[in-house]
Amino acid sequence: MKAFKIPEATVMRLSIYSRYLHQLMEEGEDTISSGEIANGVGVSSAQVRKDLAYFGEFGTRGVGYKVSELYCQLMKILGLDHRWNTIIVGAGKLGSALALYQGFSDRGFNICAILDVNPDIIGNTLGELEIKSLQELAALVLQHEIQIGVIAVPAAHAQDVTDQLLEAGVKAILNFSPRVLKVPPDIVLRNVDLSVNLEILSFNLALNR
Amino acid sequence: MKAFKIPEATVMRLSIYSRYLHQLMEEGEDTISSGEIANGVGVSSAQVRKDLAYFGEFGTRGVGYKVSELYCQLMKILGLDHRWNTIIVGAGKLGSALALYQGFSDRGFNICAILDVNPDIIGNTLGELEIKSLQELAALVLQHEIQIGVIAVPAAHAQDVTDQLLEAGVKAILNFSPRVLKVPPDIVLRNVDLSVNLEILSFNLALNR
DNA sequence: TGGAGTTAGTGAAAAAATTCATTATCGCTG
DNA sequence: CAGCGATAATGAATTTTTTCACTAACTCCA
16 A cells, blocks of 8 residues: 555546546557656646656656556556556436446446446336346445446435445445445545536636626 | 525535425424534535625524525525426436426426437437427527526537537536536536546545455 | 533644746757 | 857745634533
């Protein structure tokens, strides 16, 4: 385990750098400087170097970074050098979209199952996946060795579903419901609140009126 | 215009407080202390008071805050005391889900239109909305007096669509594509990268292995 | 009406994150 | 192979954000 705490903002930027590097690889770039990365993703070059410095030395002074090498290092740091098994709970608008979203699979997240309580949609298929009953949660988590649970249910049921996921052995939760979840300290929790993002936009728009 | 810069983290928390207050109103609560809000949303009470202090004095010492009153104040601060007209560009998985997502409308965002380039889906309906051609972008923005554009197109087209939106007069962009967009300084831009969130989860999972 | 108990507001201290500026290396050129 | 230009690494300074701790003000109760 890494000894020191890494700022979340740093991790977020590493993820962005890695995607930018991927793009550069496709464009056939061989080496790149911190300044160019900075420019490409909209931060300062010092920021790029500082972020990388948490994890080691990856570049060559006077030259820059080897694109493919830095990319691999970042993927390893981000834990994306292997795939994660994921379950989505809630097959409404959002859950369905997430299940079908290509981006997750592209970055190493296998969507192994999607669940719902609504009998009308259980059995329907979303791409390759069949919507299963919530009652199968524990069995599916076990069967697919699932590490990550995605919450896409209404706020009122979010905590209940979370408890079931943790009970079944899931180690991380990505919560799309607008509800603060209580989880033990060793569980990794991340909240994505779509309307919060629109509201930050709204706040900034309202400032200049 | 507010004179001083407000940390984005503060704005995000205000949005979360406001939703928690809404929940409390439905539960019939009348007054609440900073400590209880803090507990409900998982921050410290000092944090709650400091966040509010940027905008004025809303509580009564020795008592707390009047739930409904604080809620209204926050909604005003967040610019949610009136509705915003919004257009979604891209009617793929993500764009469709966003268009159908009830949460946006609940919080004051009218989805006025959704566009795509794919002739196979133009004309299809999503709930109340008909998918229109991208060519109608400028006309629709004008017609509906749209202030906010949501980008849900593949990365390769994100900048182009952004330019078209700004050209048409949109003042804020919510970008769901994994691409860094260039916009003039007076435009409000916010990026939501769904896989970044999963990757931060992955990073934290990978730490403890 | 006064004292005890709460709790908002707030300046100061601490912690965290970012930026700056210096140093150390590298590759290249003559 | 020495010197120059470029750029990563990094410690220091700065800025930003959070936490702490104190003060002010309200309610309730005797």
